[in-house]
Amino acid sequence: MHKVKVLVVDDDKAVRDSLGALLEVSGFSVDSYDSGQEFLTHRDLWDVGCVLLDVNMPDVSGLEIQQELTKKSGAPPIIIITGFGDIPMAVKAIRAGAFDFVEKPFVDKTILDSINRAIDQNRHPKSAESSTAEATQNLKNLTKREREVLSYLVEGLQNKVIAYQLGISPRTVEIHRARVMSKMQAKSLSHLVRMALAAGIAPIS
Amino acid sequence: MNILFLISVCIRAFALIWAICFHLRIEYWQVTWICGADEERFRPRPKSPMLRLLGLFLVFSIAALVSVPGGRAQTRSDVGSLTAASSNNFPPVNLLDSEGRLTGFGRELSTAVIKATGGEVSYIHSSRWTEVLDMLAEGKADFIHDTGYTPERTATLDFSEPILTMPERIFVLKDRFDIASLDSLRGQKVACVNQHITHLYLQKIPRIDCVVFATPPEGLKALVDGGVDAFIYPRQIVLYYAQKTHVTGRIKTIGDPVRTLTWHMAVKKGNHDVLVRLNNGIAKVKASGEYHRIYDKWFGKIAIEGHIHKEIAVTIGIVLALGATAVGGFVIWNWTLRRTVRRATGELADSERRFHRAFESSPTGSIVIDDSGIIEIFNEEAERIFGYSAADIVGKNVKLLMPEPDRSQHDSAMQEFLDTGEAKVIGVEQEVSGLRKSGETFPLALGVAECGYGDHRKFIGTIRDLTERKALEERAEKSRMEAVRTQELYLRELQADLHKFSRLSDMGQFSASLTHELSQPLTAILNYLQACRKIMGGTESNTSVKVDGLIEKAVDQAKRTAKILHGLKDMVHDGEPSRAIEDVNTGVEEATTLGLTGLVRRDLSVEFNFAKKKVPVLINKVQIQQVVQNLVRNAAEAVADSKTRHLKVRTAYDREGMVRISVSDTGPGLTDEMRGRLFQPFVTTKRGGIGVGLAISQTIVEAHGGKIWAEPNEQGGTTFHFTLPASIRDEVTLDA
Structure with a gap:
């Protein structure tokens, strides 16, 4: 083989x-x-x-x-x-x-x-398209605040920085982040970032 | 306005009075010969118009009293016809008409007088006065119906009450100005009527050249023709002829009357009966008004008695009115003036009251002093500020309110100002010190203004107590200082924060590096072991990789990890490490010994060169010893392959109270590139070194306020120096 x-x-x-x-x-x-x-x-x-x-x-x-x-x-x-x-x-x-x-x-x-x-x-590059469609679909389930958190995550910011930017506590960011991962069916942060980018989430900056 | 008007009224009134008086003077002479018995008592030459007026009043009042009883007399010879003798050439008293009959004032009056006594008169007359006198003396006539009075004639004649008064005037041509009185006629030619009483009078006056004429018209003609210089004769007679011959415009009277003559009826001396009858008649004729009618007829518009009264009344009225006006005007003027004065005084008083009230109630202290510094006014606020009552302080010198040195300088300063006019305080508000009654000195703002004038110079001082403001300012200053202090404190905290942050940041960077360093071997270990597991699990049998080799490699990596951790052992501290005053020499010696312990190569020499005195430094002994140990160990390792293996450790006082600790080696030295990166973590030149030693050393030294650096030395090796701040103060403690 x-x-x-x-x-x-x-x-x-x-x-x-x-x-x-x-x-x-x-x-x-x-x-x-x-x-x-x-x-x-x-x-x-x-x-x-x-x-x-x-x-x-x-x-x-x-x-x-x-x-x-x-x-x-x-x-x-x-x-x-x-x-x-x-x-x-x-x-x-x-x-x-x-x-x-x-x-x-x-x-x-x-x-x-x-x-x-x-x-x-x-x-099998085609599966990428289906995963993009899936990601886009999942993206719709996010709340406004969860999408915000996602866009900061895509930026690569740490939880506490995101918390500072949004004026909420790091603990809250963690909760949002977990929800985002769950809703997006992401296996890892990198997976999440990849899906988010595929679905057209732009980084904040 | 008022006053001007009044002045003009007064001037006019006086002018009018003068004019009237002047007029009256003329009229007076016209009327006096009518006024009956009293004119002789009248002063012919009064000194002032007012006196003349007064005289006029007296004349009339007395005449009124005297004339009436005279008129009441009754005699037995009231009845019967009489014969009157007279001249016939004394017009308008006696003259002949165109038919040669006697007419004139005298005849008509005597007819009326005799008629009033119930009788008839027949007349005989002559143009010669001497013949007339003869007619009476010979008994041809009972009386002469007109004759001028002279004292001489009283020897042969008895005179009745006067029937006519005529002033004897000096007539001259209008263009003669050199003749002013009888005296100025001396040496001049004067016309006279032969044997007339005037003639008789003038003959007695020496140096008057009398030119005698038979009749008055001839005298008048001579005057007009220039034959004589003057003509003296009763005024009315002259005027009568002047009118007839139309020369009134060419002549004038000058000076005062020479005499005032009276005309009477006269009887032969001793013929009392006829005289009484004549007097009775005259009184009746005067009382009935017949006299005035006859007088008017013959003397024209010369004022008669009634008219005189009326005119006098009018004059008096005018004068009184003018006087009243003048007095009234004066009173009104006076009243207005008084009212103005009263109002002005009131205003002045009001103004003064207002000034006083303003002054007293002024919120600033106000003091008025005179030019010698004596206090004249001291208002309420000034009382409050200084603690003196006005009663206490007024009249005293303002110096009392000043502390030294102002007090003793004030007089001279003031004198200097008065002398030179150079003001140091006038018009400028300045801050000075005041002295309260209680003896307390306080800050005040003083403004001085000059008032008064000339020799009455005064000064107003306005005073504001600055005590509270000062206190406020001080408080403000204090709070400002506090703010500054707070700010400084904050800044210091911020600096501390920044420092901490920077240390944290360093720490973050350090831990990032550390993490990286640790994760590498850890990753390798994991990889090796997981590979082993796979091999041992047999999923990939046909591999050339040997398990024991992999395990050996994993162990190496684990050792590498342990070494890193060992190097970090002393690095991680929580909080500020405890410090104490230590002697550097002792510490360095111990650390060097410790550092060299257990080294493979022991054949190296160490030279100590310590500062002679003890060097007290506030340090964490363990940390500093670790630094020294580190440097010594590095040095020992550096010289390991060198021919000469010599270390020098020395301590010395550096500049500005720093203690320098130096470790020199005879090793191969450092490249410039290496020296630049020496203190970065995980940079090493040593085989098996992890490069944290110097990084940690730097952290420790800088935390103590010192510096660490490396430089090449003369032996070709490297010298590491680090400094620590010396604690001089505690040297004494140590020595003791």
Whole structure:
């Protein structure tokens, strides 16, 4: 059986190596790169199923790599791997066309699910339309305040910032956020952001 | 207006009175010869018109009293015919008509008089007066019906009551101005009628050249022709002839009458009966008005008695009216004046009252002083401000209200102003000190204005007590200061907040870095272990990956995590760490020893170079020792591969009360790039180092108010310095 090729771009050797091990035992073929520059100059993308990209690298940032990748036709889906607190950047990446983002440290199920969905999405692009329709439908169930909270979430703002902006308590924002996730049938924040963008929710700014 | 009008009225009244008096003077001479018995008592030359008027009143009143009893006399010789003798050339008294018959005033009057006594008169006459006298003396006639009175004639004649009064006037030509009186006629030619009483009179006056004419018309003609200088003769007679010959416009009378002559009827001396009869007749004729009729007929429009009365009455009326007007005017003027004065006085008093009321009730203290500083007015507010009552202070010097040094300077300042006019206080409100009766000094605003004039210079001082305002200002200032303090406090809090925030922010950044650093190995561990689980679960059997290798790698990553955490051990503190005064030398020595403990390479030398005195510093000893330990350990590691392994640790007082602790090594030194990033967290040059040591050191040093930096040294290695603020004050405590 042909193994799907997954590329890992991370400057931390341990992460790169361990992720490679995990993915290989999970049935993927893995190519690793320790910098964005190296990856961009040496790799064709024709056989790649998915790219795991560390957003926080010294020489070329993950976002720059992503921009370079999406310029090329038939670019594979990109999954952004972020450190803690990099949510705004992750959201930016999603808006720029990344498939998903995953926060370090992660459990194997999270990353493997994301990879599988990315590959599936890439193979069956039509399902994207149906998911957009579904997202649009779900969006109608939101209250005004929930839509506001959603648009701030799409912005990538933290709960307490949203609370400050709306003049309500962070606790209330959390409640709204949970409702939004539930109503939108979002599996994760990145999923929510992706759906919201698909349904045409624009970030506040 | 009023006064002007009154003055003009007065002037007119006086002018009128003068005019009337002048007129009366002329008329007086016209009338006196009519006025009967009393004219001799009348003064012919009164000194003033008013006296003349007065005289006129007396004349008439006495005449009225005297004339009546005379008229009542009755005699036995009232009946019978008499013969009268007279001249016939003394018109209009006696003259001949065109048929040669005797006519004139004298004849008609004597006819009326004798008729009044119930008799008839027959007349004999002559043109020569001496013949007339002879007729009486020879008994041809009973009486002469007109003769001028002279004392000489009383020797042969008895005179009746007067029948005519005529002034003897000096007539001259109108263009003669050199003759003013009888005296000025001396040496002049004067016309006289032969043997007339005037002639007889003038002969007695020396140096008058009498030119004698037989009849009056001849004398008059001589005057008009220029033959003589003057003609003296009874006025009425001259005027009679002047009218007849139309020369009235060419002559004039001058001076006062020479004499006033009276004409009488006369009898032979001793013929008493006829004389009584004549007097009775004259009285009757005068009383009946017949006299006036006859007089008017012969002397024309010369005023008769009744007319005189009337005229006098009118004159008196006019004079009285004028007098009344003048007096009334004066009274009215006086009254108006008095009323004006009273009103002005009232207004002045009102004004003064108003001024006083305003002054007294003025909300500012007001004091009036004279030019020597003596208080004249002291209003209620001034009383309230200074605590003196007006009664106490008025009359005293205003200096009393001033504290020193103003008090002793006031006199000279005032004198200087009076001398030079250079005002230092006039017209400007200024803040000065006042002295209350209680002895309390207080701030006041003083404005001084000058009033009065000339030698009566006065000054008004207005005074506002500034005590309350000052208090208010002070309160305002105080609250302003409080506000400033509050603001400063707030600013300081804000600064503290900012500082905290910045530290928090640093902390946030630090923890973000830390999180990242920790999440890397953790992610790796998770990946390795999860890979192992998959292998061991057998889902992916055909893998080349060995489980034990993965586990070894996971353990390495776990160690890496532990190391990071170890490095962070002392970094996380809650709240302000407790500090105490410590001696830096001691602390540094301990820490160095501790830092070098357990090192692999022990063959390095350490040189201590401490400040000689104890160096007391307020520090958290554990933290500072950790910094020192850190630096020593770094230095030891840096020199590990060097040929010379030498460390220098020194303490010294730096500038401005800072204590500097330095650790030098003989290691390879730092690149510029490295030196720039030295204190950033998780930057390291050491194999296996995590790069938090210096970051933590910096945090600690800065928290103590010091600085930390690195510089290359002469040995080619690196020297780390950090400073701490010395606590000089507590040095004494330590020494003791």
